[in-house]
Amino acid sequence: MNKVLMLLFVAGLAIIPLVSGDFYINLATQILIAAVFALSLNLLVGYGGLTSLGHVAFLGLSAYICAWTSTKLGVAPLVAIGLSLVITTIMSALFGLIALRATGLGFLMITLAISQVLWGLAYRWASVTNGDNGISGLTRPSLFGLSLDSASSFYWLTLIISIFAFILMAAFAMSAFGSSLQGTRDQARRMRALGYNVWLIRWITFIYSGFWAAVAGLLYVYYNKYIHPSALSVTASAEALLAVIAGGAGTLGGPIVGAALLVFLKNYASSFVERWNMLLGFIFVLIVLLMPDGIVPGVQRLIRRMRGAQS
Amino acid sequence: MQFWVVQGLNSLALGGLLFLLASGFSLIFGLMRLANLTHGAMFMLGAYIGAGLMRSVDGVSLWVAAIAGGLGVALFGWVLERFILRRLPDNPLGQVLVTLGVAFIIADACLLIWGGDPIPIPAPSYLARPLFVGGFAFPAYRLVVVLIALAAAAGLYVMIERTRLGAMIRAGVDDMQMARAVGIPVSRLFSIVFCLGAGIAGAGGVLAGPILSAYPGLDADMLPLALIVVILGGIGSLMGAFVGSFIIGIIYTFGTALLPDLAYIILFLPMIVVIAFRPQGLFGHVSA
Numbered sequence: 001m002n003k004v005l006m007l008l009f010v011a012g013l014a015i016i017p018l019v020s021g022d023f024y025i026n027l028a029t030q031i032l033i034a035a036v037f038a039l040s041l042n043l044l045v046g047y048g049g050l051t052s053l054g055h056v057a058f059l060g061l062s063a064y065i066c067a068w069t070s071t072k073l074g075v076a077p078l079v080a081i082g083l084s085l086v087i088t089t090i091m092s093a094l095f096g097l098i099a100l101r102a103t104g105l106g107f108l109m110i111t112l113a114i115s116q117v118l119w120g121l122a123y124r125w126a127s128v129t130n131g132d133n134g135i136s137g138l139t140r141p142s143l144f145g146l147s148l149d150s151a152s153s154f155y156w157l158t159l160i161i162s163i164f165a166f167i168l169m170a171a172f173a174m175s176a177f178g179s180s181l182q183g184t185r186d187q188a189r190r191m192r193a194l195g196y197n198v199w200l201i202r203w204i205t206f207i208y209s210g211f212w213a214a215v216a217g218l219l220y221v222y223y224n225k226y227i228h229p230s231a232l233s234v235t236a237s238a239e240a241l242l243a244v245i246a247g248g249a250g251t252l253g254g255p256i257v258g259a260a261l262l263v264f265l266k267n268y269a270s271s272f273v274e275r276w277n278m279l280l281g282f283i284f285v286l287i288v289l290l291m292p293d294g295i296v297p298g299v300q301r302l303i304r305r306m307r308g309a310q311s
Numbered sequence: 312m313q314f315w316v317v318q319g320l321n322s323l324a325l326g327g328l329l330f331l332l333a334s335g336f337s338l339i340f341g342l343m344r345l346a347n348l349t350h351g352a353m354f355m356l357g358a359y360i361g362a363g364l365m366r367s368v369d370g371v372s373l374w375v376a377a378i379a380g381g382l383g384v385a386l387f388g389w390v391l392e393r394f395i396l397r398r399l400p401d402n403p404l405g406q407v408l409v410t411l412g413v414a415f416i417i418a419d420a421c422l423l424i425w426g427g428d429p430i431p432i433p434a435p436s437y438l439a440r441p442l443f444v445g446g447f448a449f450p451a452y453r454l455v456v457v458l459i460a461l462a463a464a465a466g467l468y469v470m471i472e473r474t475r476l477g478a479m480i481r482a483g484v485d486d487m488q489m490a491r492a493v494g495i496p497v498s499r500l501f502s503i504v505f506c507l508g509a510g511i512a513g514a515g516g517v518l519a520g521p522i523l524s525a526y527p528g529l530d531a532d533m534l535p536l537a538l539i540v541v542i543l544g545g546i547g548s549l550m551g552a553f554v555g556s557f558i559i560g561i562i563y564t565f566g567t568a569l570l571p572d573l574a575y576i577i578l579f580l581p582m583i584v585v586i587a588f589r590p591q592g593l594f595g596h597v598s599a
Contacts, residue, residue: 051404053411098583101590105346105403106546109538112348113582116535120575127572234531238411245408278419284412288405289398 017152025151031263032162033219038243038255039169040212046250047173048205049185051108053237054115058210060232062088062217067135067227077141085214092210096203122229134228158219170252181205246287248294257296316447318568324453326560327460331515333540333552335508341484341547342504348410350512351534352417357384357513358525359421362430373435377517384513385506392505422527432520452521464553484547543585545595
């Protein structure tokens with residue numbers, strides 16, 4: 001039943017370009033990219049209990065490496081993509097070594113500080129990053145001779161990669177390793193007593209999560225063909241965290257729902273009001289005060305309650 | 312030589328401003344276990360209140376503006392603590408997210424009210440000209456900022472170590488339940504410390520005005536520095552905030568002057584060293 005629903009859902013996503021115009025295709029692409037990113041953050045926040053406020057560091061790093069090597073060094077797209085993924089994954093291993101010296105609020109502060117340092121670097125290290133001008137002039141590569149320049153072709157590629165990302169992250173979360181990760185979230189001390197290496201489990205998750213953030217970064221930079229330091233700002237990290245928490249941390253569907261809502265809201269709201277940051281702030285406060293465990297668990301609870309009323 | 316003297320003073324001045332920001336952050340964190348991410352925004356709000364006051368009312372001196380900025384932000388802090396943070400006891404993550412949300416609201420409200428152009432805050436005219444000592448020119452205002460920070464540090468030290476209020480705060484930091492059990496009004500302490508931290512940050516923002524001026528993004532520039540100071544010095548430690556502020560002030564100023572492109576990477580190094588060898592920070596007792 002669930003599998004059928006999921007296939008129908010994917011089929012529905014796949015035909016979007018056939019039934020709608022470029023605006024909605026691009027919106028759907030943005031949602032998919034945000035969803036991949038939110039899913040990667042969810043591995044840390046939801047399953048690991050490690051709230052990172054600096055996850056954009058990896059998205060931004062991979063996007064900048066790809067844009068910089070492509071436009072300034074002129075390397076082939078495949079090389080640029082490979083370099084982005086490898087370097088970003090290595091950097092996430094290094095950052096993980098630093099950030100995982102702490103958990104809880106300390107982890108949050110260290111990840112925030114790391115991403116802010118990268119953000120400052122993106123602004124100031126103008127000889128590499130072009131500073132406030134950002135790096136533009138990136139072109140999308142063609143895949144097996146097919147151009148990715150149209151909105152629909154890039155959407156389909158993004159969809160395929162997103163499905164892969166979803167399956168691989170879901171497999172990670174539902175594996176035995178994923179269960180031990182949730183164990184470290186709920187009862188770190190008992191897990192330690194049972195002989196699990198809690199630190200190593202968290203570190204591996206940090207790296208895996210960083211890798212998928214790098215994938216999201218590549219999609220992001222090829223979609224926009226441009227990268228600006230604002231992609232590394234706290235606001236961007238906070239948006240992703242909001243998508244995870246609003247949707248429901250520690251669920252597989254939650255971050256996707258959250259990402260979709262956020263992208264919709266951002267696109268629609270910004271055509272009415274200029275005050276996106278203020279709106280984002282208010283949503284944050286309201287979600288935390290009124291719906292602390294997110295939309296998807298909230299709806300699940302509602303369904304359970306309705307079923308309970310029937311039987 | 313003139314370069315080293317001036318940059319040395321600049322780094323001390325930045326260190327002093329950072330102390331005004333980080334000391335409140337650290338105290339709030341230590342007592343309330345609350346990472347107050349509005350702290351950078353409170354600093355900026357203070358700067359804007361001061362700048363707005365000095366621009367719209369003639370004859371308001373910087374010192375009056377600093378007091379007004381401090382009081383205004385302290386009031387704001389009181390409302391935030393009383394009506395929002397208090398609803399989320401035992402939910403540190405929720406509290407952090409709320410403070411982050413409020414930080415976005417403040418930043419955007421400042422942009423809405425005061426616009427996108429930086430507003431300069433003039434130093435008092437008698438401090439605007441340099442002071443000549445032994446053949447070197449010292450910017451007088453920066454000297455005064457360092458002195459104010461030292462005075463604030465001394466005042467906070469006396470308050471925490473020598474007064475009854477300070478003894479209650481220390482008791483709350485060390486063991487909150489026990490403090491409650493012996494009759495210390497911990498929740499009132501929370502309000503006091505939060506207001507105090509917010510007020511110092513707000514006044515610090517105004518005092519930073521003649522050096523940094525009030526501009527959108529001041530919060531995002533200052534918050535990471537304060538975070539690094541607190542990570543470096545140790546959470547909840549006044550001494551840690553003091554030493555950490557001046558270390559970061561020196562590293563950041565000389566980093567920016569000597570290697571402008573890479574100043575942010577240089578900031579990283581002390582943080583990594585401290586986290587690797589002393590995760591609780593130089594002067595911290597509790598690990599984060």
